[in-house]
Amino acid sequence: MRFVSYPTLLLTASVVLTSSTVRADETPLRQLIDAEVKAVWQRENVTPAPAASDAAFLRRIYLDLVGTIPTAAEAREFLADKDADKRAKLIDKLLDDPRYAEQQMNVWDQVLFGRRPPDSDLTQRREGFQKWLREKFAKNEPYDRWVRELLQAEGWTSEGPTMYFAQYKNDPESAATAVSRIFLGTQLQCARCHDHPFDKWKQVDFYGLAGFLVRQTFVEGNQNGKRHYLLVEKSSGEVLFSGPAAEQKPGKKGDPVPARYLGGDLLQEPPLPAGFKEPELKGIKTVQKPLFSRKQKLAEWITAADNPYFAKAISNRIWAQFMGKGLVDPVDDLRDNRPASHPKLFQAVHEQLVAQKFDLKWLVRELVNSQAYQLSVSGAVTDASPRFYERSRVRPLSAEEIMASFRSATGFDDAVKAAGGNPATTKTPEATYFLPYFGEPTNGRGDFQASLNEHLFLNNSGSLRQSMIQPRKGNLADRLLTSKEAWEERVDELFLSVLTRLPREQERKKFVEYLTADKQAGAAIEDAIWVLLNTAEFRFNH
């Protein structure tokens, strides 16, 4: 850890050991977060940013919870509200909004699949999986329960959670790597070819885990006229381990490795009956159960409340989703020898999450109600996610968030309605460009990198211009153009629609000048909307 000197670490660690017996569940988590974050500011002599304005908070919470910016009307209502408790009330309202489930589904869909999963012809048709996942968030089903269901997935890839494993079909090693990384926050991939150089994992740990998934079998078939697979678990089959990759020779077959819980015991399983023969699977249409399910054992072990990694991994991931950086960074690399930046806080978060029975909505509510989450973005720190949480993090909007925010900002849905259409079934124009150009805006470490294509598209797409930015009956440009209000008022409406805030004095003046200069009003309005959509302020959640 590069931020804290080594003796300090030892000291912090020992403090944690002695205080771990003191339970903190009397204090609401949000207060504990603020107390711990503040303690580190004092220790590190860090000056935090001031609290975020109502407008900044409003935009941030909409994007984080429901994946879009608010409309100008929603912004006006919130800004005018005099209730001292209005932020907490808005949080409660958005957590119950149907778009909350959609947004969390999108976030997790990316965690589980990424933008370019293997066998894209199959995996891009994962509407069934997305529907399943969306329902989990809509019902706020406990995290351990839906993960258990996911890990035990069987049946057709056209519905339910099965598609998750289909991206690793015939590759139990990659499946084991992904499962341990995402759900246990451990990086096993090094141990695939050699013992892990910086962590305790040996190759046998890796192959032992893969042993739980090696019996998964994908039987090819057809659903709704498309290629899909029936996922079943066989009763036999072992992972073969042939030693370190560097020492492998062609023709060396390897020895079977028994299934073993990560860092724990060997799996106890009944022996196969004498003379057992695996039934023929080709062409089957319905699930066949194995005599003994290894996947079920793995799912139970991973999601158990006392699993040493599971609660830590999810706490850290949710923390990072809302606070920018994990308490252990990166989020999916928990190690015995890598302490959290705020050890006591990290412990409280995962212990309380277990006590709350893996209620993710509870955790999100506590996080976004904290003062630490509600700081402004100002200050001299250049990091996208400051290490001591001394100001708000800056994260690029995802492709989905950008599209939703474009629609909201430009009044696209109002124009669809005015033309007699249904916004819910109207696709975002140019989605085929938004997805690749805004889909992966980071390097391998999650740092934002701007792409040329993104800007060429925004600058020069005539179709984007016509469908969203130019006046169409009912949309923002049309509203501004046909309004009878003073230009000052119209500029306010423009800023609220796109940036969720009122203009500063000099901005209002400049935009009024621009809109009333010797130019066609429609063209000038179009320019003004385009300008705000192209600001860095719009591009990020901050």
Add this chain to the structure above:
Amino acid sequence: MNPLCKPVEHINRRAFLKGTLATAAGGAFLNFGSLFNSDSIAAEAKKLGKKCILLWMNGGASQIDTFDMKPGTDNAGPFRPINTKVSGMPVCEYLPKVAQHADKLAVIRSMKTSEPDHPGGIMSMHTGYRPAVNVPYPEIGAMVAKFNGPADSDLPSCVHLGGAGYGGGGGAGFLGPKFQPFSVGRDGRLPSFTTPYLKADSEQRRNDLLRFMEQDAAKESSAEPFEAHRLAKEKAWRLLQAKGVFDASQEWPKYRDLYGDTEFGRGCMMARRLIEAGVAFVEVGQENYDSHADNFTVHKATLSVLDPGWSGLMTDLKDRGLLDDTLIIWMGEVGRTPQINNRVGRDHYINGWTVVLAGGGTKGGMVYGATNANGVGVKDDPVSEGDLFATIFTALGINPRAKHYVGPRPITAAPEKSKVVKEVLA
């Protein structure tokens, strides 16, 4: 900007304003007055590290019908070898012009690679690594752009003219979108979204309004992503200012005979224009060598297009003093079987095939490695894709052990155990 003015002169305008020119290594030297007064573009280009042009033989060209001919064996086929000024390096009769450059070619005849199919081969022959689910390896063009590209230029540092296409070779991978290859048409035509819909003065007014907003916002927060976003916007505008370089219509008639009047020939000339303009890496693709049937018809046609394009490029670069600082790589994703199948075709082959390097950083007039007498299998000095990439990076002045971190995992530019084929380096 004056369309005739070469963008390399704008390589580092900001640094110039400060009176310094940043070098690729990150150092800086005093440069007052010298930037616009330099002897030649070649001299400027030298300061920026070597450039690279990849001639990508999509589908996989046949080694036994080009640079590793086995006359008199069952596998020979109908093509005849012609001798070159380098003894021991005969080449196919359909590459007579390339043959004249034999003294500048380093022919590696012992490629032994791991991906027999197109997608895997395209990926591994662009990254030096076998494809992996967990690591988005960057393709060679993105690596060259990162290490040898100008720090600040109007043009993208990595340009594709056809070839493996968007993402097929891995794209920028973990290096991030800053180094994403910029894909244009095979002959240099610009892609979508490079033609403004506003008139120049209207666009200028609109852009100035955006600049006003961004200047204001910059005072509010120092967060890096905001700055990265603003710079990318400026860069997109500057690209359109510099896009004249993609319009070769004036120059083409003079060079048509040299490069051959084909899309590929025109792409080769465009590669030279781009290198001259400061672009660090250009990939020119040629379709399609995948001759599972009628191998000889396919190769006769494709080689006849390749010959003037490639040789014209060598001649032109040499005439302009750029060849010593520009590495040319000739390769595809696989070789082809020495045996001729029952459709007079040759299938994919990875156990003994050929890649050719020329120019920047390499030793010409040499053959490295050998296949067996009938072309089946490597006899001497096998070279893996990792070894090839370690060699290419070294030729370009890039440390093949340079590390990048993907999450916590260090990834070297070329695979860790790969070896540099020193024999082919100058």
